[in-house]
Amino acid sequence: MPFRTLLVLAGVFSVGWTARLQPSAARPPLPTFRTSDACVACHNGLVTPSGEDVSIGSDWRGSMMANSSTDPYWQASVRREVADHPQAAGAIEDTCASCHMPMARALANASDRTGDVFAHLPAGRRTRHEDRLAQEGVSCTMCHQITDRNLGKAESFSGGFVVASVPRPQPPAILGPYHVDAGRSAVMESASDYRASEAPHVRTSELCATCHTLYTQALGPQGQPIGKLPEQTPFLEWRHSAFRDQQGCQSCHMPAVHEQMPIASVLGIPRDGFARHVFRGGNFFMLGMLNRYRRDIGVAARPQDLDAAIRQTVQQLQSDTAKISLTVAGVTRDRLDLDVAVENLTGHKLPTGFPSRRSWLHLTVHDRNNRVVFESGALTNEGRIEGNDNDADPRRYEPHFTEIRQGGEVEIYESIIGDRNGDVTTGLLNGTRYLKDNRLLPRGFDKTTAEPDIAVIGAAGGDGDFAAGGDRVRYSVDRGGADGPFDVDVELRYQPIGFRWARNLGVYDATETRRFVGYFDSMSSTSSLVLARARTTAR
Numbered sequence: 001m002p003f004r005t006l007l008v009l010a011g012v013f014s015v016g017w018t019a020r021l022q023p024s025a026a027r028p029p030l031p032t033f034r035t036s037d038a039c040v041a042c043h044n045g046l047v048t049p050s051g052e053d054v055s056i057g058s059d060w061r062g063s064m065m066a067n068s069s070t071d072p073y074w075q076a077s078v079r080r081e082v083a084d085h086p087q088a089a090g091a092i093e094d095t096c097a098s099c100h101m102p103m104a105r106a107l108a109n110a111s112d113r114t115g116d117v118f119a120h121l122p123a124g125r126r127t128r129h130e131d132r133l134a135q136e137g138v139s140c141t142m143c144h145q146i147t148d149r150n151l152g153k154a155e156s157f158s159g160g161f162v163v164a165s166v167p168r169p170q171p172p173a174i175l176g177p178y179h180v181d182a183g184r185s186a187v188m189e190s191a192s193d194y195r196a197s198e199a200p201h202v203r204t205s206e207l208c209a210t211c212h213t214l215y216t217q218a219l220g221p222q223g224q225p226i227g228k229l230p231e232q233t234p235f236l237e238w239r240h241s242a243f244r245d246q247q248g249c250q251s252c253h254m255p256a257v258h259e260q261m262p263i264a265s266v267l268g269i270p271r272d273g274f275a276r277h278v279f280r281g282g283n284f285f286m287l288g289m290l291n292r293y294r295r296d297i298g299v300a301a302r303p304q305d306l307d308a309a310i311r312q313t314v315q316q317l318q319s320d321t322a323k324i325s326l327t328v329a330g331v332t333r334d335r336l337d338l339d340v341a342v343e344n345l346t347g348h349k350l351p352t353g354f355p356s357r358r359s360w361l362h363l364t365v366h367d368r369n370n371r372v373v374f375e376s377g378a379l380t381n382e383g384r385i386e387g388n389d390n391d392a393d394p395r396r397y398e399p400h401f402t403e404i405r406q407g408g409e410v411e412i413y414e415s416i417i418g419d420r421n422g423d424v425t426t427g428l429l430n431g432t433r434y435l436k437d438n439r440l441l442p443r444g445f446d447k448t449t450a451e452p453d454i455a456v457i458g459a460a461g462g463d464g465d466f467a468a469g470g471d472r473v474r475y476s477v478d479r480g481g482a483d484g485p486f487d488v489d490v491e492l493r494y495q496p497i498g499f500r501w502a503r504n505l506g507v508y509d510a511t512e513t514r515r516f517v518g519y520f521d522s523m524s525s526t527s528s529l530v531l532a533r534a535r536t537t538a539r
């Protein structure tokens with residue numbers, strides 16, 4: 001049994017902001033990370049027998065995870081948190097780095113330093129080993145060295161993954177789903193300094209849960225800890241849904257190739273179950289921003305990699321994310337009653353993940369002369385939702401509706417965060433609880449038994465048809481004397497970065513915030529997408 005030390009990389013700061021890094025008695029060897037150029041020589045150039053390019057390096061390069069540290073929204077957001085809580089600046093950079101710059105942060109912590117963010121930026125212009133690791137975001141040697149230690153348990157959440165580090169000259173292991181023979185592993189080792197090692201936990205949702213379950217430490221005015229917010233919980237949502245026993249994160253986010261396929265371009269043998277490293281999510285907007293401002297930002301992905309990622313993201317959003325239907329419930333002399341039903345097809349809440357995401361209904365009624373009789377949920381060119389209280393006034397927000405009777409009311413599926421005074425906030429580290437969470441539930445999610453961290457909050461809790469798999473909303477429209485037949489059109493729209501989340505950064509006078517708000521404003525008219533649409537005629 002080779003001597004092995006396990007090094008707890010993260011979690012130190014999740015215990016408390018005052019906690020210091022404790023130097024260990026006998027320092028374990030440093031973990032070993034390399035940039036993806038050490039890997040892609042043999043894991044790119046992969047084409048399926050039917051001609052589809054499934055190169056691991058190119059797919060990953062165009063993903064948001066490969067861009068988690070160059071992401072200009074993330075950088076602006078870290079800058080804002082540091083400005084809001086200057087006493088905790090060092091600890092904040094360290095925490096934000098733990099998932100967005102995980103390799104550089106792990107090396108820093110293993111040498112009794114806290115993780116830096118801004119010292120590694122701008123991307124492309126700083127070239128030390130740690131800078132290059134920081135700029136690669138979540139890369140090959142990060143995910144493939146996460147051990148099965150604590151997986152699925154709270155200790156592994158919030159970036160609490162454990163990476164193995166072995167004393168030299170022993171080669172560190174790259175953990176993967178297959179059994180690789182000694183000869184092939186030796187070839188990989190001779191070129192990369194890592195050996196291949198079979199580890200079934202790589203295929204589990206619990207691996208993704210380490211970074212995709214995020215409890216944020218809220219800070220008071222002096223930078224002191226004042227509570228925790230379950231900021232991102234797709235894994236906990238998934239675990240409470242029907243998908244738990246059916247499909248894991250990888251099955252939707254790393255779709256399998258349905259043909260036998262070599263996993264390496266050098267000495268690869270045909271393998272079943274090759275998983276694509278596309279990691280498609282919902283952030284078509286940021287992928288577009290990275291592409292458009294690639295020079296400014298220092299993006300390493302090629303334009304064609306980002307174009308492919310945008311195309312696949314939009315396709316997933318428009319075909320695998322939601323369904324909508326529209327029925328006429330009744331037409332009287334005065335009113336028109338319509339029922340809209342939306343269905344969530346994803347394996348977690350919709351939207352899930354980062355709290356700036358929102359999805360909403362845009363419904364329009366035209367009369368026989370094609371005049372607009374009613375409209376709720378139109379989007380402006382600045383990225384605002386017409387009628388949404390929060391976009392008009394940052395202190396207010398739109399409640400959940402069971403019935404909509406006026407154009408000023410909009411059904412928005414979103415989470416709204418409150419600070420310690422109960423006021424609406426977009427400051428991540430000010431948030432202590434949710435004021436509203438009516439994001440659409442996945443199939444099999446029983447809202448009455450959900451643990452508090454994934455509970456439905458606000459009026460949706462008592463809405464009988466807001467339930468597992470979706471929601472139903474009644475629109476009762478005043479005809480205002482107009483004549484039918486009426487054309488009714490409804491869309492479910494999605495916006496990854498809601499208006500407030502971007503605009504609230506505008507008050508911070510710093511390079512990163514100014515730059516991001518400028519990018520947002522230049523692209524705001526394309527900040528949202530239609531997920532699903534339905535039409536009908538009411539006579």
Ligand code: HEC
Binds near residue numbers: 039184191197198266
């Ligand atoms: C010289 C070529 C070469 C290089 C460079 C290389 N690999 Fe490999 N890799 C291989 C071969 C060959 C296999 C085994 C193929 C097989 O058995 O089907 C493999 C297998 C793997 C596996 C599957 C392991 C398992 O047990 O399931 C992973 C994951 C992997 N490599 C990741 C990496 C990473 C990360 C890097 C960069 C640090 C890298 N490789 C560099 C050739 C290479």
Ligand code: HEC
Binds near residue numbers: 073077078157354497
């Ligand atoms: C436990 C891991 C983890 C930590 C720690 C973390 N993040 Fe994130 N962050 C994520 C994940 C995962 C996403 C993507 C979720 C999604 O796409 O919905 C994300 C997304 C974001 C986004 C949205 C990016 C975009 O392009 O839309 C911002 C902004 C952000 N994080 C800021 C921060 C800040 C500021 C900190 C430190 C206070 C931080 N994050 C700490 C995991 C983490």
Ligand code: HEC
Binds near residue numbers: 060176202273
């Ligand atoms: C976000 C985590 C993550 C990152 C980043 C990542 N991988 Fe993987 N990789 C996985 C997971 C999970 C699997 C197994 C998926 C499954 O079988 O369900 C996998 C599988 C593999 C395999 C086996 C073949 C396959 O695709 O199923 C190889 C080879 C591999 N990865 C190489 C790489 C290389 C090279 C990089 C960097 C360019 C990389 N990985 C980046 C998580 C990651």
Ligand code: HEC
Binds near residue numbers: 207208282
């Ligand atoms: C080391 C931390 C880490 C691990 C492990 C990890 N992720 Fe991520 N993931 C991130 C971060 C950070 C982001 C956000 C990047 C951003 O938006 O700036 C992200 C973003 C994503 C996105 C959003 C893409 C989009 O377009 O919005 C998806 C999907 C995703 N990850 C899937 C996975 C899956 C599946 C796994 C497990 C195989 C996994 N992740 C493991 C850190 C991680």
Ligand code: HEC
Binds near residue numbers: 353
């Ligand atoms: C049944 C398929 C399915 C399963 C299972 C699934 N997802 Fe998703 N996921 C989706 C779809 C479709 C989207 C795009 C719509 C959206 O953004 O919510 C998505 C979006 C995401 C996003 C991006 C949200 C954003 O802000 O861009 C993250 C992060 C994510 N999933 C993480 C996970 C994790 C972690 C797991 C496992 C615990 C998981 N997903 C399981 C289908 C799935």
